[in-house]
Amino acid sequence: MVGVISSLMIVFLGQSRTMMRIQKATEMQMEVDAASRLLETAISSAEPLPLSQSSPERVVYLTGDSARIEFNAIQAIGFNSSALREIAVSIGGDALTIVQKIRRGGEADPSSAGKPVPLIAGMSAIKFEYLDSSARRLSWSANWNAPRRLPAAVRFTLSVVRDGAAYSSKGFARLDLADVPAQRAN
Template sequence: MSRPKPSASVEGFALIDVLVGLALVGVISSLMIVFLGQARTMMRIQTTTEMQIEADAASRFLETAISGAEPLPLSKSSPENVVYLSGDSARIEFNGVQAIGFRSSALREIAISLGSGDSDGQAGNALAIVQKLRRGSETGKFVDSEPVRLITGVTAVKFEYLDGSAGATSWSASWSAQRRLPSAVRFTISVVRDGATYSSSGFARLDLANTPAQRSN
C-alpha cells in the first residue's frame, strides 16, 4: 500500500522580498544618520549656550561687585598715597560689601585677577576673587582668604577705567588715582572650552565715584 506524498512545500524568499527588505534597511539607516546628526548638533548648541551663559554670569557678578566699590583706602595705601581703587588691564582691587552668609554681609577688600585653575594647572587659567578679611577692629590687620574661582578656562581679561573728573571721557588701561574712584569700569572676558572661544563684556558704573564720602580714614 503506497503512502500519500505530503502536500505542503517549503517556499523560499522571492527576489522582490529581498529587495524590499534591503530598501527598508536603507531607509531606516538614513533616518538614523539624520537623527544622530541632529542630536549632535543639538548637543553642540546646548554646550555652546551653557558656556556662554557661564561667561555672562561671571560678567554680571563682576558688574555688581565693582559697581559697589567703596571710597575707602586699600591696605597698601600710605598716608602720602591714599588709593581707593587700584587696577590695570588684568587685575582690579577695591573695597566693597560682600555677602558672608544668609542675609549677612561685611566690608571686604576684594582683588580680582587671573590665576591657575587648579594646583596642577590642568584646568587652565581661572578668573578668581580673593577677599582680604579684617581681623578684629585693628586698622591694617588683614587676612587673605582662599581664591574663589569665578570661571575657568579664561585666556584673557581686560579691564579699562573711565575718569569722569573735570569732564574727562577717555578710558585708560590702569587706575591709581589718589582718593578717587573711577566713574566706570568696563571689561571683557575671553574663555576657551573644548576648542571653542566665548567672550563676554561688562560695564560697571561706580555709584560712589563722586560722593562727598571720599575722604581718607
C-alpha cells in the same frame, strides 16, 4: 525597509550631535555671562575706603590695570548679613579668580589673607578699563591708581576658550560713590 530606517537613524544622530554642541555652547556662554554679571555687581559696590596697602601720604581706594582690579566693597556673607571685604580680581593660571580679605577697623585681617577662588576656568584674557571723570573730557584708561578717587565706571571684557571654542562677555560697572561732576556737555 532596513535601508530607509538606517538612513533615518544616521540623519537623526547627526542632528542630535549638532543639538548637543549647540546646547554646550549656549551653556558655556551663559557661564561666561554669569561671571561677567557677578563682576559688575562686585565692582559697582566699591567703597571709597583706603586699601590696606595705602600709606598716609598716598591713600588709594581702587587700583587696577588692564588685567587686575583691587578695591573695598560691602559683600553679602550668608543670609541677611554683609561685611567689608578687600577684593582682588585677576587671572590666576587659566582661571578668573577672586580673593576676598576680611577688613576690620580699616586694616586687612592678616589671618584672613584669603585664598583665590576660581570664578570661571579657561580664561584666555581679561581687559579692564577705567573711566576718569576728573578731566575736562571723560576718558577711559587702562590703569587706575588715583589717590582718594574712584573711577566713575569700569568696563571689562572676559575671554574664555574651552574645547577649542572661544566665548566672551562684556561688562560695565558704574560706581555710584565716585565723585562724578554734575552733567557735562559732550
